[in-house]
Each structure stands twice: as structure tokens, then as C-alpha cells.
Amino acid sequence: MARLTRWTTAIAWALLAAALVATAAFAARWQSARRVNAMIDARTIETMKPLPDDPRVRYAAAWDVERAQRYDEAIRYYTDAQAASDPALASRAWFALGNAYFQQGIRASRQSGEADAAAENAQFDLARDAYRSALRIDPWLHDARYNLELLERLAPTRSRDGWRRNTDPITIQPSRHNGWTTIEESPKRGLP
Numbered sequence: 536m537a538r539l540t541r542w543t544t545a546i547a548w549a550l551l552a553a554a555l556v557a558t559a560a561f562a563a564r565w566q567s568a569r570r571v572n573a574m575i576d577a578r579t580i581e582t583m584k585p586l587p588d589d590p591r592v593r594y595a596a597a598w599d600v601e602r603a604q605r606y607d608e609a610i611r612y613y614t615d616a617q618a619a620s621d622p623a624l625a626s627r628a629w630f631a632l633g634n635a636y637f638q639q640g641i642r643a644s645r646q647s648g649e650a651d652a653a654a655e656n657a658q659f660d661l662a663r664d665a666y667r668s669a670l671r672i673d674p675w676l677h678d679a680r681y682n683l684e685l686l687e688r689l690a691p692t693r694s695r696d697g698w699r700r701n702t703d704p705i706t707i708q709p710s711r712h713n714g715w716t717t718i719e720e721s722p723k724r725g726l727p
Contacts, residue, residue, distance in 0.1 A: 571591065571595050572595075590615065590616040590619035590628070591619075591624065593612045593613075593616040594616035594624060597609045597610075597611075597612030597613040597628075597631065600612065601635055604638075606638055606642075609631075610635050610636065613631050622672050626672040626676055629665050629668040629679075630665070630679045633661075633662045633663075633664075633665030633666040633683075634662075634682065636658050636659070636661040637659070637662040640655050640656075640658030640659040640662060643655035643658055659686060659690045662682075662686055663686055666680075666682055666683040666686065667683070670683070
């Protein structure tokens with residue numbers, strides 16, 4: 536009986552030590568997130584040079600410069616953040632990267648000229664690929680699905696060409712009936 540009590544006490548102390556270590560790790564991560572959030576609120580994340588290699592900080596910096604409509608910097612930071620090991624952060628970074636490319640394509644479409652049309656199509660193609668990458672990581676990311684459909688409806692060259700690629704299950708194709716795009720059926724994908 537004394538042996539059982541000794542083992543029970545040792546297990547209880549080990550569990551308590553593990554809980555304390557986990558609590559300390561969580562507190563350190565929480566403090567880091569709190570510091571980054573305070574920097575975002577104070578609009579000082581840009582002054583932190585060089586930025587840490589933490590993908591969460593890179594994502595926050597990209598979001599901050601995107602709000603200031605500096606899309607080239609945002610694209611660079613989102614590209615750094617998409618390499619995150621956390622799938623949720625990686626899919627959101629791909630989605631945000633697609634949004635930044637989409638905004639640049641819209642900005643290029645408002646300018647006139649043949650060279651701008653090529654830049655516009657390139658930005659739309661990059662946005663399309665970024666949305667698809669986000670959907671490959673997280674098929675239930677409905678915002679990416681919606682923006683991909685919106686892009687297919689608004690992209691001028693793709694809608695005139697009747698574009699369709701059968702190699703990708705995330706491809707959106709023009710409908711034969713009324714010109715609206717539809718999504719290929721899949722049990723894992725689709726709007727809610």
C-alpha cells in the first residue's frame with residue numbers, strides 16, 4: 536500500500552510540474568501576442584525593424600500595411616507568413632495574399648492602356664492561385680471560395696475566353712445557361 540501511495544504522489548507531482556510548464560509556455564505566448572496587438576493598435580509595428588521571423592508578426596505587419604494601401608509591402612509580408620507551420624495561419628495568409636493581389640488588379644484595371652491590361656491579368660492570375668492555395672489548405676474557408684467566385688466574375692479576360700481547366704478541383708467554370716460561374720461538385724468544397 537505504501538508503494539502505491541508513493542507512485543501516486545510521484546505521478547501527481549509530475550502532472551503538476553507538466554501543468555506549470557504548459558501554463559508558463561501559454562503565458563509567454565499570450566504575452567507575445569499581447570505585445571504585437573498593442574503595437575498594431577498603436578500603429579508602431581512598422582517601426583520594429585527588422586521584423587522577427589515569427590509568421591504571426593509578419594501577418595500582423597502585412598495586415599497593418601495593407602490597411603494603409605501599401606500592397607507591395609503587404610504582399611512581401613504575407614508571402615513570409617504563408618510559410619507558417621500552423622495550417623490556420625497559412626490558409627489565412629494565402630487568402631490575404633489573394634486579396635492584396637486582387638486589389639492590385641483592380642487598381643491596374645482602373646488605369647488605361649494595353650500594358651496595364653497585362654499587369655491587371657497577371658495580378659488576377661496571382662490572386663486566383665493564392666485563393667486556390669488557401670482552399671487546398673482549408674477547404675472550409677468560405678471567404679476564399681467567395682472571393683474566387685467574385686474574381687472569376689470580374690476578371691475581364693477569363694470570362695471572354697470561356698476559361699476552364701479540368702486538372703484542379705477548385706476550378707470555377709462559366710455556366711452555359713446564364714453566364715454565372717458555378718463550382719464543380721465536391722463533397723469537401725462549396726458555399727454553406
